[in-house]
Structures are given as C-alpha cells and as structure tokens.
Amino acid sequence: MRYPSIVHHGAVTGVTGSCHQLQMDDEHALLIDCGLFQGAETSPEGRAGAGKLAIDFSLDGIKALVATHVHIDHVGRIPYLLAAGFKGPILCSEPSAKLLPIVLEDAFKLGFSRDQKQVERYLKLIEQRIVALPYKQWFTLIDTPQLNAGIRLQRAGHILGSAYVEVDLQYPETGEKKRIVFSGDLGAPHAPILPAPKAPYKADILVIESTYGDRLHEDRRSRRARLEKVLEHALSNQGTVLIPAFSIGRTQELLYELEGIIHRRALKESAKVQSRTSKPNSSKATALDWTNLPIILDSPLASRFTSVYRELDQFWDAEARARLAKGRNPLAFRNLLTGDSHQAHLAMVNRLTQTAQPAIVIAGNGMCSSGRIVNYLKAMLGDERHDVLFVGYQAEGTPGRQIQRFGPRSGYVEFDGQRYDIRAQVHTIGGYSAHADQAGLVRFITGMRKWPSEVRVVHGEPEAKRALGRMLQDKFAERGLQRQLRVVIPI
Structure with missing residues (x-):
C-alpha cells in the first residue's frame, strides 16, 4: 500500500460527522475530527441515530486526534472514541482547549449520564488528554528512522479556536516528502470578530469542506x-x-x-x-x-x-x-x-x-x-x-x-x-x-504558492461538492494545470 493514504469516516454523504483518518505508514495514523452526524444523515427526526454513534473503525495505529474546532459535528463522537479505547492525545488550538471541555460536558450529559461524579471524572480525563497548540508553530508528532511527522495549526476564521491543519510527512528511507492540509471548516471573509483565514503556502494533498461550494454569500x-x-x-x-x-x-x-x-x-x-429640539416647529415623527x-x-x-x-x-x-x-x-x-x-x-x-x-x-x-x-x-x-x-x-x-x-x-x-x-x-x-462560500473556498486553494495535485472534496451536499470540483478544474485549466489536478469526491 502506498502512503500517505486517507480514509473518510464521516462528512462524505453530507455536512456532518466529520472524521478523517490519515494513514502515514503501516504503524502510524492521525485522526482529524470525530463528529456527530445530524439531520437526514442520521434519522428523519434530525437526531443522531444510535447506529451512527459507535466508532465503527479500528483504532490500531491512531496516535492522536486533532480537533479542528469544537462544533458538535466535528467533536461530538469523542466520548464514544474514548469509550472505544482511544488512548492518544487530543490536539487543538489554545482557544479550543478552553471551549472543548464545555462542549464535551454537554455531549456527555446528553448521551451518557448527568451524574455529577461521572461528569467530573469524564472531564478530568478529557483535560488530561488535551494538548493545546499555539497557532503557526510546528509540533513533532512522530520521529522514527522510517517516518518524521509534524503538524501545524493555522487560523481558519470559522469560530473562535478554529484551525486548518497542515501535516508534513518525511520518509527518510526514500527521501519522499508530502504536505497534507485538512481545511476543517473555513470562515467567511469579513465575518465579525475573527480574522479571515489565509491560504497555506502549499499542499500536495488537500481535504477541503464544501458546505457552500455551489453558491456565493451576500457581502x-x-x-x-x-x-x-x-x-x-x-x-x-x-x-x-x-x-x-x-x-x-x-x-x-x-x-x-x-x-x-x-x-x-x-x-x-x-x-x-x-x-x-433646536427646531421647535419641526414635525415629530x-x-x-x-x-x-x-x-x-x-x-x-x-x-x-x-x-x-x-x-x-x-x-x-x-x-x-x-x-x-x-x-x-x-x-x-x-x-x-x-x-x-x-x-x-x-x-x-x-x-x-x-x-x-x-x-x-x-x-x-x-x-x-x-x-x-x-x-x-x-x-x-x-x-x-x-x-x-x-x-x-x-x-x-x-x-x-x-x-x-x-x-x-x-x-x-x-x-x-x-x-x-x-x-x-x-x-x-x-x-x-460562518462558512466560506464558493469564492472563499476557491481562493483558499488558488492563494497557495504551490497548488495541490489532489483535492478531496468533503463536508457538502452532492451538488455543492460537484460544483466546487468543477470550479477548481476550471481554475487549474486557466493555468494549463488541468492534468496535474486530481479531484476526488469520496463516497
């Protein structure tokens, strides 16, 4: 099997349940998000279906979980991930480290127990697992003779603490290097409170959301x-x-x-x-x-x-x-x-x-x-x-x-x-x-100095994903790079 490879455990049939596994080599994998499914992706009532809560994939080799942000469709299955035996750290930005326990406390009370002692034990476990990473700084994840892996979080502008994830992989034995970028959810430009996301310098493989991949927002x-x-x-x-x-x-x-x-x-x-007041005879509307x-x-x-x-x-x-x-x-x-x-x-x-x-x-x-x-x-x-x-x-x-x-x-x-x-x-x-529209998503890619050769479009309705894929192919074609781009829409 050729590495790196990516397996999508969610956000492939719609916009919820984000969960992506980056297999770096035979022994090391990284999980990006572990969210709840919502709406028709679960049940007609819009509630999370019982069959969608369990972790239905192997945890072998998964060394860490990266939480791009704390929305429930990106982190809501973390309690079930821990219950399934996940022992690794939960990596996130510094603001997310403050917000995540609040979100997961609420999720635990709704899905498991409201007993205060159980809640406190669970929160203690969560806080022990969280590793808060500053933005813009590389963090070494794996350092072996066969694999060097590092990650860096950059501001995504979606909500407070949101991040897109850059993963650098180096394989010393072959000299091969790869940079994989997971967009998480990207914010809209000129949104209130938070600065807009800036495009990465480069990506070889990009996993990008497409919630609004087929439309533009009002200014x-x-x-x-x-x-x-x-x-x-x-x-x-x-x-x-x-x-x-x-x-x-x-x-x-x-x-x-x-x-x-x-x-x-x-x-x-x-x-x-x-x-x-200064004009007493004026009408009083x-x-x-x-x-x-x-x-x-x-x-x-x-x-x-x-x-x-x-x-x-x-x-x-x-x-x-x-x-x-x-x-x-x-x-x-x-x-x-x-x-x-x-x-x-x-x-x-x-x-x-x-x-x-x-x-x-x-x-x-x-x-x-x-x-x-x-x-x-x-x-x-x-x-x-x-x-x-x-x-x-x-x-x-x-x-x-x-x-x-x-x-x-x-x-x-x-x-x-x-x-x-x-x-x-x-x-x-x-x-x-709070999501980027089609123009924002395209700008995130075309703003890179080195454009990706593979773009995996996730987290969107079918037409939104297809529309974004077509737009990207057009943009690459304008530069004569259409043969260098592979658009993948996982199913």
Whole structure:
C-alpha cells in the first residue's frame, strides 16, 4: 500500500460527522475530527441515530486526534472514541482547549449520564488528554528512522479556536516528502470578530469542506442591512424575531452585529431628537425605540461560550478590538438579556406570546431539531406578527430545513408528532453561516504558492461538492494545470 493514504469516516454523504483518518505508514495514523452526524444523515427526526454513534473503525495505529474546532459535528463522537479505547492525545488550538471541555460536558450529559461524579471524572480525563497548540508553530508528532511527522495549526476564521491543519510527512528511507492540509471548516471573509483565514503556502494533498461550494454569500454590508430590516419589522409589528442559532460561532457573530446596529440607530435617533429640539416647529415623527429593544440569549450553553469569547479577546480581529478600546462591549451590551433556568425560559415564551413587546430571541439549537427554540416555534409559528430568521445551514431532514422550505408557501412543520402551521415570516441570511462560500473556498486553494495535485472534496451536499470540483478544474485549466489536478469526491 502506498502512503500517505486517507480514509473518510464521516462528512462524505453530507455536512456532518466529520472524521478523517490519515494513514502515514503501516504503524502510524492521525485522526482529524470525530463528529456527530445530524439531520437526514442520521434519522428523519434530525437526531443522531444510535447506529451512527459507535466508532465503527479500528483504532490500531491512531496516535492522536486533532480537533479542528469544537462544533458538535466535528467533536461530538469523542466520548464514544474514548469509550472505544482511544488512548492518544487530543490536539487543538489554545482557544479550543478552553471551549472543548464545555462542549464535551454537554455531549456527555446528553448521551451518557448527568451524574455529577461521572461528569467530573469524564472531564478530568478529557483535560488530561488535551494538548493545546499555539497557532503557526510546528509540533513533532512522530520521529522514527522510517517516518518524521509534524503538524501545524493555522487560523481558519470559522469560530473562535478554529484551525486548518497542515501535516508534513518525511520518509527518510526514500527521501519522499508530502504536505497534507485538512481545511476543517473555513470562515467567511469579513465575518465579525475573527480574522479571515489565509491560504497555506502549499499542499500536495488537500481535504477541503464544501458546505457552500455551489453558491456565493451576500457581502457583509448587504446582509447587515437585511438583518436591520427584519429588526425594523419586529419593532413596527410588535413581534418577536426568532433566530435558531448554534451556541458557538454564529451566536457571537450575531450579538456583535446586533450591538453595532443598535449603537448606530441609537446615535441616529439621538441626533434627530437634538435636531427637533433646536427646531421647535419641526414635525415629530414617531421613532422606533431601538435603545430598549431586548436581545434575549436564551441558551445557557451559548452564554458560557460567549463568556469565553469575551475572555479571549486577544484572538479577535482589529475591528472588534477597536470597539473594545472605545469602551463598547459588543458581547455584553445593555440590551442583552440572558436566561438560564428552564422556568425562566418558559416564562419568557409565555410573555412574548401573550404581549405585544417586540424582541429578538436567539436560542438553540440551530437546526430546530431540539432545544429551547422548539418551544418558541411551537408558540409563535402560527402568528404572522413574528419572524423566523435562519442564519446558518439547515441540514436535510431537520425541522429547520422544513420551515425554511415550506414557510414561504404557508406550509407546516411537525414537532413531537403535532402539526404547526407556518404563518410567521421566514427569512434566510446566508452570510452569517460562518462558512466560506464558493469564492472563499476557491481562493483558499488558488492563494497557495504551490497548488495541490489532489483535492478531496468533503463536508457538502452532492451538488455543492460537484460544483466546487468543477470550479477548481476550471481554475487549474486557466493555468494549463488541468492534468496535474486530481479531484476526488469520496463516497
């Protein structure tokens, strides 16, 4: 068998369950991610199927696991990996090292046990296994007469701590050298808070995600304007905007953008008031009350992650740090309310359903298959005063995809076996997906000084993968390199 070789244990039939095995030689392998399957990739209900949780591949020779970032579809099967007997380290970036125990604690409670002593033992085990790696520094993984292997993490711009992985392999006996790059999930350019990813210097083999491999995002100004219009509708219609959001990444980006919108609108309204005061005869147009619009973060897990984001502001981009320098708190502003207890959550659902107080609610989970967002949707989908705003990918087979697809047609969705008509307005703003679009993915490759000879396209729906593959072949052909590129779409 010729090495290196790659086996994909997930993210080949869709966008979840990322798990890739790099076989470096007969005795040494590296695992990149070990995530949960979600949506139709597991079951019609959008829940992780029992048959998809078990580790169904051999752990022989797997020396380490690298976690590109802490989203559940990339790390959610780690408890099952440990239960299957994996003894190696869990390598990740320094921010991910702080976030991963929070994610895996939640996963353990949902999948194994809520017994506090068991949870504490499990977390101690996790923390003993985690090895935090600084960005941009090489880490020696294997050093034998037959194989030298090193890895380096580079910022991926997807969520706090996200990384793409460079693996350098040298085979001293033959003199052969290979660099393999695993993209993980790449962030969109000009996304809030985090700097955009920069292309690697080179790659011989690239494993790249393709979530949005067949489409382009709105630019940041356009999507921010659309977000503002949805908020205006909520204010003028005395309704609630429901935003199903994943606890980490999109939630923090949204809070950042909402703080910016409210700050700008409050300044405008203040200027108008001053103008009217200086001109007593001017008309007094009714102003929307942006200053007191409540932004409700109804997710204890998202609140914990937001606290870590605030703690790790040294990893923010220049724009976000400039806001802090001006005394603004983009992730802890006055309008932001949080609810932790289940009782407080139910009280908030009832209050917003029965009153005409406009509000923005961000609640998990992002695909509406479980979590607190479901109670809001059950209570509000049937009322046209309200809006549902999707800002992230909705996997096939999830209630989120059904609402997104059938909402504009006055359709319905089922929760717990009961039908709920959709009369609320339904919006989608793709730019807040936290994933690079087709242009960003292509730029990640064409920005390299040395282009790869093999690109393995994973983590996407079939058409997205094919579209990205075609685009790459066109780009290589423009340079007369079409014969040097092998595009692989694993099945």
